[in-house]
Amino acid sequence: MTASRAAVAGQEPDLIARREGAAGVIRLNRPKTINAVTLEMFRDIDKALDEFESDPAVGLILLEGAGDRGLCAGGDIRALYESSKVKGDLGKILWREEYILNARIAKFPKPYVAFMDGIVMGGGVGLSAHGRHRVVTERTKLAMPEVGLGFFPDVGGTWLLSRSPGEIGTYFGLTGQTMNGPDAIYARFADAVVPSSKLAALREALLDLRAGVNSADVKSAIDGLATGEMSGPVAALQPRIDAWFAHDRMQAGAGISRRAGSICQRRFSRRRARGGHRQGPQPALVAAADRGGHA
Numbered sequence: 001m002t003a004s005r006a007a008v009a010g011q012e013p014d015l016i017a018r019r020e021g022a023a024g025v026i027r028l029n030r031p032k033t034i035n036a037v038t039l040e041m042f043r044d045i046d047k048a049l050d051e052f053e054s055d056p057a058v059g060l061i062l063l064e065g066a067g068d069r070g071l072c073a074g075g076d077i078r079a080l081y082e083s084s085k086v087k088g089d090l091g092k093i094l095w096r097e098e099y100i101l102n103a104r105i106a107k108f109p110k111p112y113v114a115f116m117d118g119i120v121m122g123g124g125v126g127l128s129a130h131g132r133h134r135v136v137t138e139r140t141k142l143a144m145p146e147v148g149l150g151f152f153p154d155v156g157g158t159w160l161l162s163r164s165p166g167e168i169g170t171y172f173g174l175t176g177q178t179m180n181g182p183d184a185i186y187a188r189f190a191d192a193v194v195p196s197s198k199l200a201a202l203r204e205a206l207l208d209l210r211a212g213v214n215s216a217d218v219k220s221a222i223d224g225l226a227t228g229e230m231s232g233p234v235a236a237l238q239p240r241i242d243a244w245f246a247h248d249r250m251q252a253g254a255g256i257s258r259r260a261g262s263i264c265q266r267r268f269s270r271r272r273a274r275g276g277h278r279q280g281p282q283p284a285l286v287a288a289a290d291r292g293g294h295a
Helices: 003-009 039-054 077-085 090-106 123-128 145-149 157-161 168-175 181-186 196-207 215-223 238-245 251-266 281-290
Strands: 015-020 023-028 060-065 070-072 112-116 119-121 133-136 141-143
Touching: 015 039, 023 039, 039 090, 060 070, 060 123, 060 196, 070 112, 070 123, 077 090, 090 123, 112 123, 112 196, 119 123, 123 157, 133 181, 133 215, 145 168, 157 168, 168 238, 196 215
Parallel strands: 023 060, 060 112, 070 119, 112 133, 119 141
Antiparallel strands: 015 023
């Protein structure tokens, strides 16, 4: 629900944007859907960034999600499905505007902080992982489930994956597996682990910063409450992952990937080990090509 419609109905809008202290706070406010993002919400975020960028009283941006289930489960799939049934063009419009917004976040001139607590998937990755200060917790579950649905890693995902160490990006890009907080840091999708119990304290510390705050000041505030964790379970598997996925062509690694899945069953669930086989070949080829390999 847009802000104007919400005001008429006496309800809170789907996106809340306001200045609190030195921060321009952007809150995704659809907790019943784990803050699934609509086209109107993307547009409202863009408008909020316009206002916050020009407001000298705003020193940083803080992205957060309402409720306790997660920052964002992705885009509003139901709206996209309903549009497709009547041959609408919502998908084309939404993805174009979403990708432009992701690029803007990556280049935003003021420090951009994202609280990536709980579920962070699809469009939620695009709104957070391109920011300058990305905070995960022990509850973080970050993934690109679109890979399992026959789509390539979305919202600039291949750009992020290409900067992961070794073949870690290839692994996540081809399987769509879930990262925990330390995994996300190791894969370079996040910057610091802060216990979820300390997010409220971190929020207050950020709001208390001065208007002319710089990235070093923001980083210092985050580091003061961070655990210092830099790698998760996937780091221990990197030697194997590098061997399994170090192929110039997708077809060459198919057999090894299947064997890798069976070896990993003790470490990961059977569902995770089989994850790469649910997707069609074309998105896998796109993901591999964007990682620097060949189809």
